[in-house]
Amino acid sequence: MNQKAVDTYLHDTSGCKVQSIPGSHVRWSGRASYYTHKSLVEGLLGEGVAPLTERIENLFRSELEDAVPISSEWTYEWDLTDFLQEHLSSAILQALYGPLLIRQDDEFISKLWKYDNGIMSLMRRLPSWMVPKMYRYRDxxxxxxxxxxxxxxxLSESDIRGTHGPQPDGFDVYWGTTMMRDRYKTLLAMDGQDPRSVASTDLAFIWATVTNVVPSAMTLCTQVFQDNSLAEKIRTESQQCLQPGTELRFDMDRLTTTAPLLLSMYAETLRFGVQIHIPRCSPYQPLAVGNGSVPAGKMAIINTAIAHTDEDVWNTAGGKHPLDTFWPQRFLINPFDNESGPLKQGTTSPLSSPTQNKIREMSQQSSSSEGVFSTEGLDGSWIPFGGGQHACPGRLLAKRIMLSATAMMSTMLEVELLDPETPVKFESPRFGFGVRKPVMEVPFRVRRRIQH
Structure with a gap:
């Protein structure tokens, strides 16, 4: 952005509520935080999340159908990471931003991942003569x-009848979603903004919606397919969540509530992989934190990786499942097994008093032998999406994407890692700015399952 556009964001101390933070006198046309937050909350947490999820699911299914032909023969692929980056990224981009975005640049997805791979050089503000490719990808x-x-x-202006524009479910063939159409108009009307600054803001949003959830889905799928018995259990749970009379359409309400092992692996993926900084700042008043306070204008930063590996909080089953490893059942509670559940014994546990009876009842009513999925008692310890009013507005969509992509991969395909005996190593070379990713290629073979 040019500096004039940047200054609008830097000088906005009004917060993201309708009422400005006491002490702030930013005029409405400069309230970048409020407008961007409002747009994302309405678009990603409102009624539009269900049809948006369905569009992503349908597009990803089509991507898999095109990528893996119906055959009894195995297809060999070099890397599961690349496979999901290509096909899941395409589904998300088309659903959220429409087909026009990638149609006018058939290398958009490839450039986006190259940009992501080297983004820390831009975060460190290295000059263009040192990293010219990164600046070229960004531009x-x-x-x-x-x-x-x-x-x-x-196209929107020429579509007088509205034949292809906004639809009742929030889809817009030109903008992807009505959220993006309205967001463009709102951002362009703010102080100091021009078409390039709005495009820069949308690049940040596009990057954020793709480059965390896709690697997280990759981590989840890798953990599932490293163990054939796990893969079969996830397949069974997923099939029980199919819509009646359909082969590959999931009941999202059931998938997000009644698949305990899949939900535990989803939660463990985020505990294991999300390594971000969560900043908090109060511009005009001291910020109370525990027994102390942060002075006005100073910033406090919470790191999720530290919270997610706190030995005083998390259960390791007596050291059998250390916090630097992936334990698929970490978030499953069996009321008759004292070593189960995410919380370390001796902490305030969901197995205490009335909650114990509730979980025992749920376990007895459940058809699963895996136990009951629970994150109770983990406030402030399991924080992959931040918390409070500034919690990630895409958290529900991200959850649905991860669950449905994994369920679809396991239900629709047979996937075998070619070196399952060698655990995949995950690292984050940019600690605090993203999620862990595989540090090696994950070769695999795949074929379409025959639906019965």
Whole structure:
């Protein structure tokens, strides 16, 4: 962005509520935090999340159908990471931003991942002569987004009858979602903004919606397919969540509530993999934190990796499942097994008093032998999406994407890792700015399952 556009964001101390933070006198046209937060909350946490999830699911299913032909023969692939980056990224981008975005640049997805791989050089503010490729990727992506914006505006204005524009379910063929259409108009009307600054803001949003959830889904799928018995259990749970009379359409309410092992692996993926900094700052008043306070204008930072590996909180089953390893059943509670559950024994446990009876009743009513999924008692310890009013507005969509992608992969395909005896290593070379990713290629073979 040019500096004038940046200054609007830097000088906004009004917060994201309708009522400005006491002491702030930013005028409405400069309230970047409020407008961007409002747009994301309405678009990602409101009624539109269900049809948006369905579009992503349908697009990802089509991607898998095209990528893996119906055959009894195995297809060999070099890397599960690349496979999901290509196909799941495409589904998310088309559902959220529409087909125009990637249609006008067929290398958009490839550039986005190259940009992501080297983004820390930009975070460290290295000059362009040191990392020219990174600046070129960034500028190419911004240019592509500007072309998409321009085309979407023109087509929307020429679509007088509204034949292809906004639909009742929130879909817009030109913008992807009505959220993106309205967001463009709102951002462009703010102080100091121009088409390039709006495209830059949308690049940040596109990057955030793809480059964390896709690697997280990759981690989840890798853990599932490293163990054939786990894969079969996840397949069984997923099939029980299919909509009646369909082969590959999931009842999302059931998938997000009644698949305990899948839910435990989802939660463990985020505990194990999410390594982000959560900043908090109060511009005009001291910020109370525990028994102390943070002075006005100073910043406090909470790191999720530290919270997610706190030996005083998390259960390791007597050291059998250390916190630097992935334990699929970590979030499952068996009321008759004192070593089960995410909380270390001796802490405030969900197995205490009335909650114990509730979980025992749930366990007895459940058809699963895996136990009951629970995150009770983990407030402030399991924080992959942050917390409070500033919690990630895409958290429900991210959960649905991870669960449905894994359920679809296990139900629709047979996947075998070619070196299952060698555990996949996950690392984060940019600690605090993303999620752990595999540090090696994960070769696999795949074939379509025959549905009965």
């Amino acid at each position: 190419d992506l911004v240019d592509s987004i500007m072309r998409w914006h321009h085309q979407a505006v023109q």
